[in-house]
Structures are given as structure tokens and as C-alpha cells.
Amino acid sequence: xxxxxxxxxxxxxxxxxxxxxxxxxxxxxxxxxxxxxxxxxxxxxxxxxxxxxxxxxxxxxxxxxxxxxxxxxxxxxxxxxxxxxxxxxxxxxxxxxxxxxxxxxxxxxxxxxxxxxxxxxxxxxxxxxxxxxxxxxxxxxxxxxxxxxxxxxxxxxxxxxxxxxxxxxxxxxxxxxxxxxxxxxxxxxxxxxxxxxxxxxxxxxxxxxxxxxxxxxxxxxxxxxxxxxxxxxxxxxxxxxxxxxxxxxxxxxxxxxxxxxxxxxxxxxxxxxxxxxxxxxxxxxxxxxxxxxxxxxxxxxxxxxxxxxxxxxxxxxxxxxxxxxxxxxxxxxxxxxxx
Amino acid sequence: xxxxxxxxxxxxxxxxxxxxxxxxxxxxxxxxxxxxxxxxxxxxxxxxxxxxxxxxxxxxxxxxxxxxxxxxxxxxxxxxxxxxxxxxxxxxxxxxxxxxxxxxxxxxxxxxxxxxxxxxxxxxxxxxxxxxxxxxxxxxxxxxxxxxxxxxxxxxxxxxxxxxxxxxxxxxxxxxxxxxxxxxxxxxxxxxxxxxxxxxxxxxxxxxxxxxxxxxxxxxxxxxxxxxxxxxxxxxxxxxxxxxxxxxxxxx
Numbered sequence: 001x002x003x004x005x006x007x008x009x010x011x012x013x014x015x016x017x018x019x020x021x022x023x024x025x026x027x028x029x030x031x032x033x034x035x036x037x038x039x040x041x042x043x044x045x046x047x048x049x050x051x052x053x054x055x056x057x058x059x060x061x062x063x064x065x066x067x068x069x070x071x072x073x074x075x076x077x078x079x080x081x082x083x084x085x086x087x088x089x090x091x092x093x094x095x096x097x098x099x100x101x102x103x104x105x106x107x108x109x110x111x112x113x114x115x116x117x118x119x120x121x122x123x124x125x126x127x128x129x130x131x132x133x134x135x136x137x138x139x140x141x142x143x144x145x146x147x148x149x150x151x152x153x154x155x156x157x158x159x160x161x162x163x164x165x166x167x168x169x170x171x172x173x174x175x176x177x178x179x180x181x182x183x184x185x186x187x188x189x190x191x192x193x194x195x196x197x198x199x200x201x202x203x204x205x206x207x208x209x210x211x212x213x214x215x216x217x218x219x220x221x222x223x224x225x226x227x228x229x230x231x232x233x234x235x236x237x238x239x240x241x242x243x244x245x246x247x248x249x250x251x252x253x254x255x256x257x258x259x260x261x262x263x264x265x266x267x268x269x270x271x272x273x274x275x276x277x278x279x280x281x282x283x284x285x286x287x288x289x290x291x292x293x294x295x296x297x298x299x300x301x302x303x304x305x306x307x308x309x310x311x312x313x314x315x316x317x318x319x320x321x322x323x324x325x326x327x328x329x330x331x332x333x334x335x336x337x338x339x
Numbered sequence: 340x341x342x343x344x345x346x347x348x349x350x351x352x353x354x355x356x357x358x359x360x361x362x363x364x365x366x367x368x369x370x371x372x373x374x375x376x377x378x379x380x381x382x383x384x385x386x387x388x389x390x391x392x393x394x395x396x397x398x399x400x401x402x403x404x405x406x407x408x409x410x411x412x413x414x415x416x417x418x419x420x421x422x423x424x425x426x427x428x429x430x431x432x433x434x435x436x437x438x439x440x441x442x443x444x445x446x447x448x449x450x451x452x453x454x455x456x457x458x459x460x461x462x463x464x465x466x467x468x469x470x471x472x473x474x475x476x477x478x479x480x481x482x483x484x485x486x487x488x489x490x491x492x493x494x495x496x497x498x499x500x501x502x503x504x505x506x507x508x509x510x511x512x513x514x515x516x517x518x519x520x521x522x523x524x525x526x527x528x529x530x531x532x533x534x535x536x537x538x539x540x541x542x543x544x545x546x547x548x549x550x551x552x553x554x555x556x557x558x559x560x561x562x563x564x565x566x567x568x569x570x571x572x573x574x575x576x577x578x579x580x581x582x583x584x585x586x587x588x589x590x591x
Contacts, residue, residue: 059389059405059419085387086419086466096516107466112365113588115400116463124461131461134497137388138470145420157427159469161511162446163496167455181512210407211390212418248544268407297494325407331399334588 011133012169013081013104014053014143014188018150021189024223029250033203036255037232040304043254044071047224048080048192055083055144055222056090057195059213061111063268065194067261067305068228073097074299081132083190084108085140085214089265090194092117095129096291097285097299104133106140114278115337119285134167134331135159136183143188147221153184159181193222195247196262198270200229204252205238205245210268212246219247228258230270258305260318272324272331277312279335286338341572344590345580346544348374349572350523351435351479352580359386361433362426362471366589367481368435369400373583378576383420385409386431388467390417400584404467424520426474429514434475436468436498436519437482440490443538443558444507445480445500445519445531447472448493455495465497472498473513477520484524489556501536526552528569529560537561542569 038046048054058064069090072080081102082091088111094100096119108131109124110116123129135143136157146154159165160172160183168185175182195215197206206217206227219225227247232255238245260267264274264281284290302308309318323329341349344367349569351371355361357380363372369385373396376383386392386500389405393414401408410416425431438447440463449468453459472478500519508518521541522529528542539561540552545568552560572580584590 060403062389062403062405084464105464107480109461110463112404121461123460127457131455134464136465136469137419138427138468139465140566141419141423157514158423158473159465160473160513161496161502161507162469162499163455164450164465164469164498175512181510183512209415211410212406213389213405214419216418217420235406266403267407273402273406327398331586333586334402 002193011167012186013132014083014190015152015169015186016189018152018187021147022150028223029175031250031271033249035202036204036252037202038254038256040067040071040228040256040258041075043226043256044068044075044077047226048072048077050077051081052078052191053081054192054194055085055190056087056216057193057213057215057218058262059086060263061089061198061273064265065196065228066090066263066265067104067258068194068226069094070299070305070308073099073295078088083140083188086137088112091212092120095123096285097295100129102130102132104135105131106135106137114282114335117285118337119291132170133168134164138162139168139170139185140188141217143243144214144217144221146185146187148217152187154187155182155184157182159183188221190222192217192224192226193218194228195219196212196228197247198229198267199233199237200227200255201233201235201238201249202255203235203249204247204255205249206247206252207238207244208246216246219251225252227252227255228261229255230261230267232257237250261305263309263312267324270325271318271321274312274317274321275332275335282329282335282337341577342590343505345577346569346572347481347523347525348580349576350528350569351481352378354479355380355383355433356523359433360386360387360429360431361435362475363435365400365402365404366469369582370584370589371435373400374430374576374580377579377583386422386425388422390419390422392416392422399586400588402588423470426470431474432476434471434478435482436478437479438498440488440493441480441482441498442490442493442524444502444504444536445499446493446496446502447480447498448495450495450497452494453573469498472500474517476517478518480519480522480523482490482522484526484555486555486557489558491558496513501531505534505536518560518591526555532561539563540566542567544569
């Protein structure tokens with residue numbers, strides 16, 4: 001038992017004393033309603049430092065912060081640690097580009113039915129990408145929950161007795177009420193959270209349609225919260241229906257308007273997955289040369305997200321993806337990894 | 340003629356009662372749950388990790404557990420905190436799991452083949468697998484069976500089955516009366532012995548022999564004294580199943 005506790009101490013990442021975070025917030029966050037609109041290059045430059053611990057909003061390949069990921073790749077900010085907490089396309093793209101050297105993994109090397117990610121597997125198997133620890137999807141959710149509640153841990157009955165728990169930063173103690181073992185998940189305070197939303201006002205109040213995955217807790221846990229929004233709306237829109245606000249302005253550090261900012265992924269109720277583009281990426285990702293070419297074409301070869309959108313087919317494609325999501329056009333053939 | 344995958348999905352679907360909730364992932368679990376929803380269990384509550392509850396997918400199958408189709412025609416859409424809390428609190432009795440390796444106690448590996456530090460093959464990780472394996476009362480494991488997958492010792496214990504045998508889950512602190520319920524492979528349907536918690540063959544698919552079962556496992560498999568054959572899929576079950584996956588995303 002003693003050894004195990006020491007081992008798990010060695011796997012403690014993203015954890016800080018909650019009182020230190022209170023002091024951090026006092027210095028760095030404010031209730032003043034400031035205009036936080038900026039450009040994506042500026043927001044990324046200001047918020048994302050070499051070696052930072054970063055996390056993404058949305059889940060799987062839904063409501064992903066793709067435009068922000070592209071900008072991090074363009075700025076070549078490296079040695080990042082990622083909270084791979086069930087996100088797929090976003091962190092896999094960033095890691096395929098070589099910007100990520102470490103990850104804590106709940107779910108990380110596949111895209112559900114599309115298959116395993118060849119570049120990420122190769123990175124992990126060759127040692128270029130070091131897996132720091134394992135956890136579960138609920139584990140990461142509740143690490144962020146602890147952080148958002150100002151607590152150093154969150155208790156759970158998940159994964160007790162497994163290697164997943166043994167290779168995590170969690171500790172198992174005796175529950176003082178039941179007298180039975182209980183697992184304590186360490187709080188996780190990411191340096192940066194990238195979250196893509198449907199609507200935000202200039203102060204950073206955000207509306208999200210559909211499921212919110214872990215975004216409420218993530219936004220309250222992270223030190224720098226970078227919001228990309230499909231649309232910046234008047235503050236009155238927020239005030240008229242505060243019950244629709246999923247992230248309040250005071251936790252947010254930067255707001256950037258990026259229409260279609262999660263292409264080629266789904267933005268629920270707005271636009272669907274772009275299966276053609278997915279197929280292109282999956283095919284490209286089969287070889288290192290393909291990956292390199294993909295980034296040359298779509299990321300380094302584009303100035304910003306508007307240029308990227310032109311490259312993927314422009315308004316014609318976007319319009320089609322909106323129709324698919326609104327069930328006005330049948331869903332196309334699902335792209336799957338070959339080989 | 341039904342395919343192996345179709346037979347497995349129909350068998351899984353029949354295990355789902357009409358008055359329960361099931362934690363589903365994309366692929367075969369989703370198809371089995373959707374089949375139950377469209378046959379004997381119209382009120383079966385499908386719950387997805389992304390936060391969707393009670394969705395009734397139509398037209399196609401969700402390809403992601405957090406896409407909007409998972410809560411179309413649903414009852415509530417929340418967060419991962421909400422749905423994982425539902426499971427931990429015991430609202431979701433059934434769950435589906437898969438894996439690259441399984442041992443005789445139903446423990447699963449979805450993390451690495453080889454050493455964790457220097458993996459031969461890096462797999463996805465737990466995802467919600469270890470959560471579902473920990474929280475749900477009756478987990479159904481769907482996987483292909485061969486000697487490399489049915490192993491004496493896992494390379495990594497990602498998700499808990501009965502750990503080291505009877506009483507081990509309780510001792511570890513996992514919820515009372517939870518654990519794996521059935522394992523369905525291309526060869527048959529397995530349960531877990533009441534006394535030892537070891538995997539035990541309950542049913543064979545037509546055309547499969549008891550020898551096939553042993554030949555496709557690295558550990559000896561116990562055989563139930565009153566094993567039977569799985570009843571073949573009905574015509575209407577197959578028609579409904581194929582209609583749910585018109586593009587062959589899962590059925591091929």
C-alpha cells in the first residue's frame with residue numbers, strides 16, 4: 001500500500017493546492033465586464049505557453065476547438081501536455097503535428113468506430129509521446145469537478161482494483177462512513193482550456209446548444225480559458241435568457257469569433273461531420289508523409305480559418321453540412337480508417 | 340443467412356429487459372440497444388457518455404457518443420458529470436463493454452499490448468469502460484474470441500470484472516452486486532459461475548462445438564451442465580436490425 005501511494009504521487013499532474021488557485025484567481029480573473037474579443041493568433045500567443053498543460057472542450061470529435069488547434073500548430077508551440085479526457089480529433093491533430101510530448105489518458109488513441117489513430121499510436125509506441133498516467137472518462141470529469149469546487153480531490157467508486165487506478169494519480173483510502181475502500185481523484189487545474197461554443201457575448205458569457213460534456217467544470221478549473229464562438233452576440237441576448245448561459249464571463253480570458261470553427265466535426269444543431277474531409281485526413285494519416293502534406297495544405301498553408309474553409313470547399317460544402325445536421329439531406333457514407 | 344456479427348447483436352439485444360436503462364457505446368452495443376428499442380423494449384432508456392439520455396436514433400446510427408443524434412427524441416441532455424453520476428448511483432443497470440483481452444474473471448484490457456512503459460501496441464485506454472465496468476450491475480461484453488484475446492493473464496487490467504474471483508470486487512470497494520453478466524463472442528454466450536465467478540459457457544451458436552470453444556481460449560473454459568444452443572435470429576429481428584444500419588457502418 002505504501003509503495004502504491006508513492007507511485008501515485010509520482011503520477012500527479014495538473015494538481016495544485018486549491019488555496020494557491022484562489023490566489024491565482026484573485027490576481028488573474030475579474031468580475032469587471034471587459035471586452036475580451038481578440039484575434040485567434042493573439043489569444044493563442046497570450047494564453048498558450050511552451051510546455052503548458054492543455055485541455056479541450058466538447059467530447060469525442062464533437063464541438064471540437066479545431067480553429068484554435070490549427071493556430072497552436074501554426075505558432076509551433078510545443079512540448080504540450082494534454083488532458084486526453086475523451087477528446088479525439090482535436091488533440092490527435094495537435095499530437096500528429098508534433099506539438100504534444102505528454103498526455104494523461106482516459107481515451108486517446110482512437111476515434112470510436114472510425115478506428116485507431118495511426119500517427120498517435122506510432123508516437124506512443126516510439127516514445128515520442130509519453131503517456132504520464134491513465135484514468136477514465138468519469139475520472140477526468142471528476143478531477144475537473146474537484147478543481148471547479150475548490151477541492152483537492154473528488155471521491156469515486158470507479159476503477160477500484162484496476163491497473164487504470166494503479167497508473168493514475170488517484171489514491172485509495174478507507175471511506176470513514178462505510179469503512180470500505182474509496183478512490184480519491186486528484187483535482188486537475190489545466191493551464192489552458194480551449195472551448196468552442198455556439199454563441200458568446202464580448203465579455204465571454206457562453207451559450208452551448210445540446211450536451212455540454214465536461215465544459216462547465218473545465219471552464220471553472222482552467223487558468224486560461226480561450227473561447228472560440230460561432231457567433232458573437234449582443235450582451236442583451238445573454239441577459240434575456242441567463243438560464244441558457246453554460247459558461248459565465250468571469251472565468252473566460254479571451255473570446256474569438258470563428259464561424260464553422262469546429263469543421264470537420266459536428267456542432268450539434270448547426271452543422272454535421274464532413275465525411276469527405278474526414279476521409280482525406282484518415283487517408284493522409286496512414287503515412288508520415290501524408291500527415292506532413294495534410295498540415296502543409298490545410299494548416300501551414302492557410303493564414304486563418306477563413307482560408308481553411310475556402311480550401312475545404314467553401315460555402316458549398318458548409319451549406320451541405322448544415323443541411324445534413326438539419327436532416328434535410330441524407331447522411332453520407334461514414335469515413336473509416338483503411339489499413 | 341445471418342452473419343456472426345448479426346447473431347451476436349441479436350443475442351445481446353435479447354438480454355436487455357424492457358424496463359431498464361443501458362449505457363451504450365458506438366458500434367455493436369448501440370446496434371444491440373437500438374434493436375431492443377425497436378422490438379421488445381420500446382421504453383429501454385439509452386444513455387450515452389456525452390450526456391444524452393433516452394434518445395431514439397432513426398435513419399442512421401450515431402458514430403460518436405456525444406453527437407446530437409444521441410439525444411434526438413430524447414428526454415434530457417446533460418453533461419458527462421450527470422450521466423456518470425447516474426451510473427455510479429445505480430440508475431443504469433446494464434452496460435456494454437469490449438476489449439482486446441479478457442481473462443476468466445471477465446477483467447478487460449483496452450490500454451496496451453506489451454509493457455505499459457514501452458507498449459507493443461497502444462490501445463485507446465479506458466474511456467468510459469472502467470466506469471461502466473465498475474458501476475453497472477449487469478455488464479455485457481461483446482468481443483471476438485481467440486487465444487490472443489482470451490488470455491490467462493492480461494497485459495493491463497483496464498476495467499474490472501470479478502478481479503481475482505468471488506468477493507474480490509466487494510473487497511476492492513466496487514458497488515455491491517455489480518460486475519460482468521454475459522460475454523458474447525462469435526462462438527457462444529458465457530456467464531460467470533456463482534461460486535467461483537469464472538467464465539462459464541451457457542450457450543453455443545449453431546454449428547459451433549465445445550472443442551471450438553476451448554481451442555479459441557488460452558484458459559480452460561468451464562461448461563455449464565445444461566448448456567443449450569442460442570435460438571437463431573427471427574426474420575423480423577434481422578430485418579429490423581439491417582434497417583437500423585442501412586449503410587453497414589457496423590454490419591459491414
